[in-house]
Amino acid sequence: MSIPSDVYGVVEIGSNGVRFVVADLPQDYRARNLAPLFYDRAKISVFDAISSNSSNTIPPGVLFDLRHAIERFNKICGSLNVLSRNISVIATEACRRTSNAGELAQMLHLINPEWSINFLSQEVESNYGVWGIISSLSDVQGITVDVGGGSCQISWTYASKDIVHLAPKPALTSFGAIELSNRLHTVGENQLKRELISSFQRAFREIQVPAHWNGVTLYLCGGGLRALAALSMYTQSQHKPYPIPVINGYRCTMEDLKRLVEISINESIIEDLEKVFRISKRRAMQIPALLVLVRALIVTAPSIISIYFCQGGVKEGLLFEKIPPEVRLMDPLVTSTKRLAKPASAHILELVQLVTPPSLVPLYIFERMLPAVAYSAYEHMNYSKDTRATAALIFATFGNLSTAYGLSHIDRALLGLILCERWGGDVMDDEIKDGLRNVVIKECGGSSVYLFWGQYIAILLQILAGLFPVGIVDDNNRVKAGISGSSTDLLINLSFARGDPFVESINFRIEKLGKKLMKLRKKHNISDFPRIDVRIGVH
Incomplete structure (x- = not known):
């Protein structure tokens, strides 16, 4: 309570x-x-x-x-x-x-x-808005653009691990979503774009973006811009339902954004936009003007490399300032799952880390995703066999973790995919699963590296979590784990307690472990991934 x-x-x-x-x-x-x-x-x-x-x-x-x-x-x-x-x-x-x-x-x-x-005041409102964006994701660094109804506020921030910096003073313009629409109808697209470019050029001079940034991420906030995110998600998924309903944490590339702003909007298209999930009639009417704003941003913002859409605004920023500074800097993926941890979760995490080579695994997987998976590994243990994998798949998108604030789309997609495989991976409908896979691959620039290591962890979890089926460690000597080899050939060493009934109950999984890991490498068909063998022993 x-x-x-x-x-x-x-x-x-x-x-x-x-x-x-x-x-x-x-x-x-x-x-x-x-x-x-x-x-x-x-x-x-x-x-x-x-x-x-x-x-x-x-x-x-x-x-x-x-x-x-x-x-x-x-x-x-x-x-x-x-x-x-x-x-x-x-x-x-x-x-x-x-x-x-x-x-x-x-x-x-x-x-x-x-x-x-x-x-x-405008300055205080802007700073609360920046804090709201910082609260929206982990390790925020870049330019923040918050388009409200009556104004547009531009700043920059760097927040990571143990430090938070904000621009000394935000830049403020009168181009809110409502004013933009009114101005578009009054002066037309070309004149509005010229006005926006002039305003943004002044704004970027005022906020003095750090000179050492060799490319920036844009963090976009405000109801109108979130409507653009919904439109982008709709077009990215080729008019199929995008597998994640939460807008916060959606990322697109500069190329995605350029394709988006090339859309030509007329009255009939505005009516169609109202049918897109999360685009209201009011927001659909504002989209033409917001597209002009984004076109002006593309021209004026320094070296954009990616764009995040954020849910956090003024009220989230106000709340975020109330929590201890050391808590603000924690990883929201880890904190949102830590509350689900069972007594065995820390032991499971240690065991998986022992057989996961940090020199080969992406830092994101080892430091962020691995703890989140360990903490969530038992969340669906009381579900029926028929529903476990499916419930785990949608855990962070439609399930209990869908309300967790601060997660990116790759966090939600990859966590669901790993937990789904942890429970066997058999789902009734593969469409959502394929959609989440596509989210992960796109986030990795077309690479399967996150999927490979995610499935690697899931396969190990089937064994290691199965040794402690209710999430309680009653015997620390049940399994010993380690890894040896090189970047091209890995050898997993697992030794199990002789005669332990918990070991006997999952012996069929242990026997298949080596074959599963060999199939995993062939499935992704990437020579950069190491060959993996397993040595099983008893003690």
Whole structure:
């Protein structure tokens, strides 16, 4: 059960909507994933409301809708035992512009006398947005672009292991998603692109991107840009369902982005876009203008090598700042799975590491994926034999880990594939499996290296986790493991306790281990992968 002092609530009154979140942030590794206890969004556009009248005020009807939505959230916070002092109410771009902000503050005080509203300055809003992007993934380094309803904020960040740097001051423009659409209809595409290029050139001069970066990653955030991500996922999967519904952590290459912005949009296509998963009618209408924005980014941003789309925004950044600095720098893939660990998980991890050569295995696999797999190895042990492999396959995309925040698409795809093979790999429908494989191969530039080592780990898990079937280590002497050989010929040495009933119960798997590993190399048909042999012994 959550401790009330560790539970936080946020009301974010944005330009396009009002977002509500309650998150559990215990003072340990579990806080890294900003675990939500509740999340909701009210479709109240303050930007549209104040733009529709010359007095620049929030109309009474919109104030009524805001009050109703916030009163509801206040009661939800009471049900979840959220302390009033742990609830933050923040207002962004649109509310800064309104002339009756005092009425909004007074209304809030009537709902809860302990609350006050924080009208964020553009700089503070931008910095919260950058922290939100940092919270979205592991090891963020690059240029951040956050397109809200009323503004576009550009900055850079470097966050990895033990250090976090932000641009001294973000660059701010008025080209939010709503203003972009209005401007496109007023001046046309060519003029808008020229204005955007000029604005972005100034912005990149202002933020002073570190000179030693020989190519940058773009981190794109904001509802409109996430709609572009949904469109990209749809086109990348050749109009088949993309196997991962979560937008956060989706990556595309510069070539992918260039193909995306070449799409010509007319009214009939806009109607078709509304049928694409995660693209609403409102966002479909904004896509033509957002494509112009991305075309301008491609021209002006320095040496783009890849693009990530992020879910984290202002509210996530605010929550992320509340957790201990050492927790912020933890790997979200590892922290999201660590809570699933059984007593045997650490022992399983040690055994697999002993037979996985760190000099040959990609660092991502050895340092990040291997712990996550070990911690998750027993998650599906109480499922029926018919459902284990399928449930494991979709574990991080549609299952219990789908809500885990901070994972990239390759994290979700490869974790599911490894756990699926750990339980035998037999699924009813191979379409999702093939789709996840394609995600991994694409992330590796067409290489099968991650799939090879992922299946290698899965095959070993079938043996090693099978020796401790309920996740409890009752005998440390059950198996001894080691590895020898070279980069071209590996020899796995496994010695099992003589007469141990747990060893006898999986003896059929042990006997097939060598053949499985030999087949694995032939399946991927890549000479760079080592030949693998197994020496089985008893002690």
